[in-house]
Amino acid sequence: MKIAILSRNEKLYSTRRFREAGELRGHEVDIIDTLHCYMDITRSRPVVRYRGTDLPKYDAVIPRIGASITFYGTAVVRQFEMMGSFCVNESVAISRSRDKLRSLQLLSRKDIGLPRTGFANRPDNIKDLIKNVGGAPVVIKLLEGTQGIGVVKADTNKAAESIIEAFMGLKANILVQEFIEEAGGSDIRCFVVGNKVVAAMKRQGAEGEFRSNLHRGGSATLFKLSKEERATAINAAKIMGLNVCGVDILQSNHGPVVMEVNSSPGLEGIEVATNKDVAGLIYEFIETNASPNRTKTKGKG
Ligand code: ADP
Numbered sequence: 001m002k003i004a005i006l007s008r009n010e011k012l013y014s015t016r017r018f019r020e021a022g023e024l025r026g027h028e029v030d031i032i033d034t035l036h037c038y039m040d041i042t043r044s045r046p047v048v049r050y051r052g053t054d055l056p057k058y059d060a061v062i063p064r065i066g067a068s069i070t071f072y073g074t075a076v077v078r079q080f081e082m083m084g085s086f087c088v089n090e091s092v093a094i095s096r097s098r099d100k101l102r103s104l105q106l107l108s109r110k111d112i113g114l115p116r117t118g119f120a121n122r123p124d125n126i127k128d129l130i131k132n133v134g135g136a137p138v139v140i141k142l143l144e145g146t147q148g149i150g151v152v153k154a155d156t157n158k159a160a161e162s163i164i165e166a167f168m169g170l171k172a173n174i175l176v177q178e179f180i181e182e183a184g185g186s187d188i189r190c191f192v193v194g195n196k197v198v199a200a201m202k203r204q205g206a207e208g209e210f211r212s213n214l215h216r217g218g219s220a221t222l223f224k225l226s227k228e229e230r231a232t233a234i235n236a237a238k239i240m241g242l243n244v245c246g247v248d249i250l251q252s253n254h255g256p257v258v259m260e261v262n263s264s265p266g267l268e269g270i271e272v273a274t275n276k277d278v279a280g281l282i283y284e285f286i287e288t289n290a291s292p293n294r295t296k297t298k299g300k301g
Contacts, residue, residue: 001027001059001290004085006034006076008066013268014279018062021279025287030058035069037076046082058085060290062282063094064264070098081297086290088282089263092297093241097263100143100175103240110239113232113257115250116178119143122168129176130160137179140164142172147215153179179210180257183250187212187259188223190233190247191270191278194289197233198281200225201273220273229256236261241296243289244282246270 003022007015010031022029038049048055061080065073077091097103101119108114116133123129130138136157142150154160160176167174185205190197206217214220225233233247236258246265249256271278 001286002056003027003029003060003062003286004055004058004080005029005031005062005064006037006073007031007064008033008035008069012064014064014266017267017271017279018064018282021277021283025280025283027283034063034065034073034076037079039076039079041079046079048076048079048083057083059292060086060088060286062088062286063091065094066264067098070095081295084292084295086286086292086294088244088286089242090295090297094263097240097242097245097261100141100260101173103261104175106239107236107258107261110235112236112239113252113255115139115180115252115257115259118176119174120164120176121173123164126161126164127157129164130157133176133178136160137181139177139179140167141175141177142167143175144172147213151211153210180250180252182253185210185212186251188225188229188249188251188256189220189265189270190225190229190249191265192233192237192242192245192247193278193281194243194285195234195238197225197230199270199274199276199278200229200233201270203269214269220269222274226256232256232258243285 005018019029063077074091074095077087081087104117118129118132120129137153137155138160140152140163152163154163187203189201191199200223201220202223203212203218203220205212212218229249236247237245240261242263246262248259250259267278
């Protein structure tokens with residue numbers, strides 16, 4: 001097959017692995033820099049222009065859209081959908097997953113376990129906002145944060161009030177969430193492909209750190225999911241409409257709760273921790289599912 005990987009950097013581990021695994025399976029793989037794509041959207045036959053020429057019609061597209069380029073990146077994915085290429089994750093699903101509030105609202109509507117969460121822009125009753133999620137300790141999150149930056153734990157209601165006031169002073173959108181103490185500074189990353197969890201790892205934060213992000217010195221090991229955890233991850237992916245995603249779960253004393261669903265999950269952490277060929281499994285999914293115009297919204301979303 002002719003496959004495009006949309007990525008800003010061909011040197012990244014995930015991008016390199018996608019090229020390597022695709023070529024190993026006999027595919028023709030092009031790495032396309034998302035921000036260098038441009039298009040004349042008024043042409044009756046949709047095309048994507050790249051470095052002065054029309055890109056060919058790809059059988060499949062693997063979008064790796066970083067959080068900082070969601071807006072332009074999803075427009076490029078949409079253009080490929082309009083051309084009839086099978087996009088592993090659709091543009092609408094990627095946009096949906098990038099909006100934390102929208103994601104949590106969608107998951108909650110379908111009864112997926114979530115940490116008790118409140119969100120606010122300019123609450124006139126901060127005490128009530130904190131009380132609403134069960135009181136301190138709570139976690140306060142900047143909506144725009146990634147890699148654990150902008151995630152703060154407040155041990156007392158007073159500290160929570162001050163932090164919320166400070167964030168509000170900066171006009172930031174925030175989430176206030178029940179702190180899942182029993183997770184013990186760890187979380188579970190479930191890597192979903194199609195309707196299966198193909199690999200799972202437990203990430204443990206560094207000593208004295210409640211955030212388990214690998215970028216913050218956390219470590220990862222292979223993890224065997226319970227039936228309930230597996231079902232939660234698969235359902236969350238389905239609700240978000242993502243074929244390939246990372247579902248992050250905390251083990252709470254009221255069952256598994258979903259923290260986040262990531263539409264461009266990294267391959268390095270999961271492949272190293274589990275010793276699985278996750279890139280190869282994604283190609284297996286593409287080989288079974290990619291046929292022209294199989295993308296559900298065909299760019300209409
Ligand atoms: P980011 O998207 O920036 O990584 P997360 O929401 O995933 O932010 O939070 C970073 C880390 O903080 C998580 O991996 C988890 O270990 C920890 N964490 C986040 N929310 C909670 C919570 N409600 N209770 C306990 N730990 C949490």
